[in-house]
């Protein structure tokens with residue numbers, strides 16, 4: 001595998017899952033694979049899980065790691081071509097990217113949607129420039145439209161906890177005070193659609209996602225109806241996708257918060273969230289602290305998804 005930006009880059013999903021479970025059994029089995037290879041992790045945005053789990057995954061494979069927080073200590077980067085750089089931005093991404101490529105063998109990039117231009121976000125302008133100009137394999141550590149390392153970890157977690165071959169998985173929108181990108185819900189939908197699970201998306205009207213990610217999933221505007229019989233509840237907030245509200249918060253209705261009464265409608269479902277989560281906005285304390293909450297094992301699987309992806313990239317070098 002050269003680059004990893006979405007589920008389709010993995011090829012056969014069952015094979016990728018088998019590799020993930022092999023790594024989970026013995027995460028140091030491939031510790032020679034990354035010897036003398038360097039991973040550069042470039043963050044345009046904050047992170048806890050992605051930063052730690054990806055670095056740990058690289059170390060398990062014997063890699064060296066360098067972390068660059070673009071907004072802390074690096075030169076301020078211009079990303080637009082044609083701009084007269086007489087402002088506060090000292091370096092252009094078009095030089096910075098190939099320079100970064102000189103110091104590493106693999107690059108991970110975190111670059112969220114900026115909500116300034118839907119076209120720039122949905123064409124993955126920043127991530128694609130890394131792919132085009134770095135000369136190195138590139139993987140997404142959450143880009144503008146997808147968070148594939150998270151979705152892979154989510155899938156591994158569902159496979160571990162499911163009690164029937166074809167579980168019902170419900171992704172529900174939940175309220176949040178700030179505008180959040182659609183990357184996690186887009187990506188989760190894309191990955192769930194790549195399985196044969198029963199997959200339902202529920203959100204208030206106005207929060208429809210890009211149809212390319214929704215695919216054939218059932219969309220249900222009545223959250224309670226959607227949750228009936230669910231085996232897994234995946235909660236997430238996202239800002240509006242459709243114009244003219246792209247990137248805006250148009251609803252903070254707390255009746256969408258996942259609470260015990262909602263979970264009682266399910267088939268004793270497991271509760272999932274990618275974290276970080278705002279308690280008592282997205283989910284109540286009682287639900288996230290309940291024995292059916294699997295947010296911590298889900299986060300732990302970020303190490304496994306990252307290691308599986310890095311292993312596949314290293315094997316292609």
Ligand code: CP
Nearest residue numbers: 047048049050274275
């Ligand atoms: N879920 C996730 O990507 O967490 P971080 O933003 O902390 O990396």
